[in-house]
Amino acid sequence: MNKLGIHRGDTFEEYINYSNIAYQRKKIALVQKISTPVKVLKRKGNKIVNGYFEQKSTLDFIGVYDELPISFDAKETKENRFPLKNIHQHQIEFMESWNLNGGRAFILVSFKSKDKVFRLEFDDLIFHWATWEENKGKRGFASIPYSFFEDDCQEIVSRNGILLDYLEGLK
Template identity: 45%
Template sequence: MRGQNRTYANRGAILERLLDITNKQYLNTRKADVKKIPTPVKILKVAGSKVSGTLTKGEFTDYIGISDGRSIVFDAKETKEPRFPLKNLHDHQYRFLKSWHEQGAAAFLIVSFASKQGEIYYLPFERLQEFWDVAQKGGKKSIPYQYFSEQCQKIKSENGIVLDYLKYAVGS
């Protein structure tokens, strides 16, 4: 059981590291300023230098930023399955993406498929919304890998940027 928890806790860690490097590269080249939003923690007890607490439900997505005056908001997800289960995206994350999309932000998901040698795709909010709406009406609850490989942009290292997602998000 412990090994499972550890594996679950580290899920997406590689993708997150790659995005941290990418966002630093964007900042250094003045292309964008994108920050990772830390998971909120409710502090329960402080004893000297020891702090204990619990993770609380966040209100945001993983990343938020700006590029050329346009807001950017996205979540990074990794799946070991040959599809992206929509249950991996929480309701509050979807609502946050939707709200910002409606206000003109570049809202999207970055999805990594561990079962496909870590292929990483850009899924714009409009396409996510189509699948989300179907799932809410009792339809399919996941997006197949084939959809990503045929309909979405594959994110790769380009122009010296580790995961150059910005060109899909804001056209840079």
């Protein structure tokens, strides 16, 4: 079990789902995992053995918190930096549109080696993304250093019976 009280066999998205259940039970928020539609080509019993994604996914989670539409993705890294290649252009476009239409989009980033999770706001992400785009091929621009998360992002901790209280400080 790590500092957050999480068993290492569980996945990051499962932790978020546990938190979402707690938010819903406490009537704090309603947030759900969004599945990417898959076109099944071949099955073997109950198992899908061949298929493809019918469309590009947007973000992993969508919901509402205190009348604020939220949408976010969950990303993990084993490194001491967050590689921007883990985000796709269509996700950036979705997040930008989401924010322009009154919602709040962000990324939850889990640094596995540090047992820490942070909320990366879209404005910070887009700044680093644009810098990376302008400097493609140059060293030092393809990722966001861990120190940025420590200094400038909300650390997500367990609080008030919520495993990953990622809504803390969101307003």
